[in-house]
Amino acid sequence: MLKSLHKRHSELANSKRQLEILSNGIFKSGDLPTFKSKISETNQFPLKAKKLEILQINVGYMCNQTCSHCHVDAGPDRKEIMTRETMQQILEVIKQTGAHTLDLTGGAPEMNPDFRWFVEEASKVGVKDFIVRSNLTIITANKKYCNLPEFFKKHNIHVVSSMPHWTKGKTDKQRGDGVFNKSIEALKMLNAIGYGMPNNHLKLDLVYNPSGAFLPGNQSSLEKDFKKALKEDFNIQFHKLFALTNLPISRFLDYLIASDNYEDYMYALVEAYNPIAVANVMCTNTLSVSWDGYLYDCDFNQMLNLPVNSKAKHISEYNEALLEGRDIVISQHCYGCTAGAGSSCQGSVA
Amino acid sequence: MQKTYYDPADLKKFGKISEWNEELGAKFFDYYGKVFEEGALTEREKSLIALAVSHTIQCPYCIDAYTGDGLQRGITKEEMMEALHVAAAIRGGASLVHGVQMMNKVNKLDV
Numbered sequence: 102m103l104k105s106l107h108k109r110h111s112e113l114a115n116s117k118r119q120l121e122i123l124s125n126g127i128f129k130s131g132d133l134p135t136f137k138s139k140i141s142e143t144n145q146f147p148l149k150a151k152k153l154e155i156l157q158i159n160v161g162y163m164c165n166q167t168c169s170h171c172h173v174d175a176g177p178d179r180k181e182i183m184t185r186e187t188m189q190q191i192l193e194v195i196k197q198t199g200a201h202t203l204d205l206t207g208g209a210p211e212m213n214p215d216f217r218w219f220v221e222e223a224s225k226v227g228v229k230d231f232i233v234r235s236n237l238t239i240i241t242a243n244k245k246y247c248n249l250p251e252f253f254k255k256h257n258i259h260v261v262s263s264m265p266h267w268t269k270g271k272t273d274k275q276r277g278d279g280v281f282n283k284s285i286e287a288l289k290m291l292n293a294i295g296y297g298m299p300n301n302h303l304k305l306d307l308v309y310n311p312s313g314a315f316l317p318g319n320q321s322s323l324e325k326d327f328k329k330a331l332k333e334d335f336n337i338q339f340h341k342l343f344a345l346t347n348l349p350i351s352r353f354l355d356y357l358i359a360s361d362n363y364e365d366y367m368y369a370l371v372e373a374y375n376p377i378a379v380a381n382v383m384c385t386n387t388l389s390v391s392w393d394g395y396l397y398d399c400d401f402n403q404m405l406n407l408p409v410n411s412k413a414k415h416i417s418e419y420n421e422a423l424l425e426g427r428d429i430v431i432s433q434h435c436y437g438c439t440a441g442a443g444s445s446c447q448g449s450v451a
Numbered sequence: 452m453q454k455t456y457y458d459p460a461d462l463k464k465f466g467k468i469s470e471w472n473e474e475l476g477a478k479f480f481d482y483y484g485k486v487f488e489e490g491a492l493t494e495r496e497k498s499l500i501a502l503a504v505s506h507t508i509q510c511p512y513c514i515d516a517y518t519g520d521g522l523q524r525g526i527t528k529e530e531m532m533e534a535l536h537v538a539a540a541i542r543g544g545a546s547l548v549h550g551v552q553m554m555n556k557v558n559k560l561d562v
Contacts (some may be wrong), residue, residue, distance in 0.1 A: 127467055310523070319522035322494060326525055372463070 102118035102277060103167040105176040106352060107229055110187045113355045114174065116406040122354065123433040133371050146238065146400040150398070154386040155422065157204040157400060157446065158183075158191060161392045164208040165242050168263075168276045170353040172404055185215045187416065191390060192222055192421045200388075201229040204446065206400065209239045211246060231408035232259045234308075234446075236289040237365040238280055248353045250290050259304040259444075260296060262288075262341070263310045267330035275312040288337045297339040304404060308448075310345040314362035316369060316440055320449045329443045343401030346370075348401050348437035370436040378443025384429045390416050398429045401448070405434065431435040462512045495524050502531060503538035 106114040113119055124126075129135045134227045140146045162179035164171075195203060203223055209214055210233060215274050224231065234252065240249045253260055264284060265275045272281035288305075290298060297305030307327065324342035331337040347353045349366060357363040384398040396415040397403040408414050413423040443450035469476025486499050498520050505513030523530055 230503075266525060267526075270529075271527065309525075312523065315519055318520075318525065323525055324497065392547045 102177070103169065105145070105167060105174045105178050106226045106355060107174060108176070108178040109221055111355065113351065113358075116404065119350055119354055120320065120405060120407075121433060122358075123349065123364075126435055127367060130238060136433050137430050139374060139436075140373070140376075140379055140431075143379070145211045145360070145376065148382070148431065150386060150427045150429060151385045153200050153388055155202040155204055155383070156191075156195065156198065156200045157206060157387055157389045159190075159206050159391055159400060159403060160208070160210045160415075161220070162208045162214040163212045164236065165212065165239055166277050166280060167237055168280060168352075169356060170203060170275060170312075170347050172348055172401060173208060173352045174351045174404070177206065181392045181415050183211055183215070183394075185218065187392075187394040188215055188219045190225065190394060190416045192219075193230065194225060194412070194416055195226045197419070200233065200294075203228045203230070203336065204232040204234070206234040206446075208233065209236050210248060217252065220256055220258065221376050222254070230259055232261050233258065234263075235287075236276075237262045237264075237284040240287040240290060241283045246290065248436075250287075250294050250296065253291075254294050254296070254303060257303070259306070260291060261306045261308060262311070264327070265310055267327050267334070273310045285335050285337065288331075289335070292336075292338055296401050297337075299338065302379055305339045306343060307339050307347055308343045310347050314357055314360065314366045315347045316346055316373060317444070320442060321338075325376040341448070343446070344438045344442075344444070345446075345448065346444035348364070348434045350401060350434050351404055367433070367436070370440045374436060374438035375439055375441060375443060378439040378441075378451040381445075383445035383447070383450070384436045384438075387388050387446075388424065396424070401434055401437075403431055407432070417418060459510050459511075459515065462515060477526065492514070498524055499530065499534045501527060503534040506535050507538045507542055 116447070130137050135144055140148065159173070161182035162173055163173035163177065163182060165177060166180070167176035178226045205220075207213070213219075215351055220233070239246050241247070255348075262284070263276070267274050269281040272284070273279065273360065288297070291305055295301045295304070296303045309317060309323055309327065317323065320342065323344055327342050328339070331339070349363070349370070354363070357366050383401070387399060389397040389400045389403050391397065391403050396409045396411070396414055396416065396419075397407065398409055407423065409425045410430055411423050411426060412418070413420045438444050465504070466480070469480065487494060487501075492500075498517060501513065502517040502521055505517050
């Protein structure tokens with residue numbers, strides 16, 4: 102299994118180095134406009150945070166997989182795990198905010214030892230949409246995780262899972278050997294108790310992201326192809342497909358540089374820039390909380406160690422008045438969310 | 452003078468063709484766009500046809516464009532290669548089927 106950039110002591114494990122790469126070269130020379138200058142053309146700088154709608158919690162970077170494109174640089178060798186104390190602070194904030202969506206991510210969030218406790222407690226607060234981003238293979242990884250589908254159902258969890266393709270070859274190349282078959286097994290388990298079935302309230306959505314240095318195609322066309330293939334080949338059903346663009350950070354940035362695709366990819370992102378997508382980027386209505394409780398505009402900024410531009414920097418200091426209207430922290434990776442139809446954790450935005 | 456006939460950067464300038472004849476350029480791109488819309492064939496099927504034809508006419512711009520387009524649509528490399536073999540089979544067959552003409556002539560003239 103691939104090791105994380107951290108474990109390999111790669112220079113790209115350092116977020117400062119990533120930001121240097123994203124700020125120098127073609128952007129410093131002026132061959133491509135910086136994201137700041139691009140959004141300034143349409144008077145959209147600075148991007149401002151609106152009312153909080155989505156609270157995304159990263160409960161830890163530990164994962165049973167090491168996907169080649171992972172922006173978290175997650176893997177079995179990552180030990181950063183959210184404590185119950187931080188979770189308790191988050192629960193207090195959930196009670197205060199009017200956020201309609203709670204979104205748990207990782208790593209594999211289920212690997213946090215307090216994951217189930219947190220889900221049970223957070224369920225009591227009663228957010229409208231409670232998402233768990235499950236990598237699927239965790240469900241079949243170990244006996245203790247086998248009953249996760251039932252646990253999700255009990256708490257009416259909205260399951261969102263990654264699936265880069267409907268074929269084994271493309272999926273395993275990106276997510277690791279054997280991942281496709283295990284994912285299919287897990288999807289069947291979820292379908293069996295109602296998840297993803299037509300007219301069932303148990304929501305099961307899939308996340309597609311390209312398995313290489315290219316942008317995602319049309320979300321609804323891809324959804325149609327995924328649905329057809331998974332139904333015909335495996336009798337599997339799901340609700341929606343979210344097409345996400347890979348952002349040029351962490352392991353995907355490492356891949357782009359190693360494969361000599363970095364500049365072409367950045368050109369493709371900038372050429373596909375869509376000012377309409379800027380108005381709906383997720384960072385304007387989302388707050389990302391890291392495993393140690395710090396606040397970020399999005400999960401990508403979390404990985405680049407770009408904290409919120411606010412006096413309230415930690416969940417223990419949460420203050421709606423201080424956070425609403427803050428300037429969003431941007432860099433060139435933001436082009437990933439504004440290319441084509443746009444990209445967010447909920448799929449296309451334009 | 453440039454040292455090669457083809458420059459990958461020129462593909463992105465395709466739209467500039469209209470600058471020297473706006474009316475015909477606009478008609479062409481409008482037609483082109485309509486052709487690739489979903490109809491009796493899906494956009495995906497049309498993309499694969501375009502990829503195969505691109506190789507038949509050996510257009511580097513088109514190969515670049517429709518390989519990228521195929522990847523974005525989730526078309527696998529196995530599907531792409533099968534489409535190319537269809538093109539190659541037709542192209543090879545087109546040469547070989549003329550062998551009948553050769554055989555006819557030989558049969559007529561040779562003792």
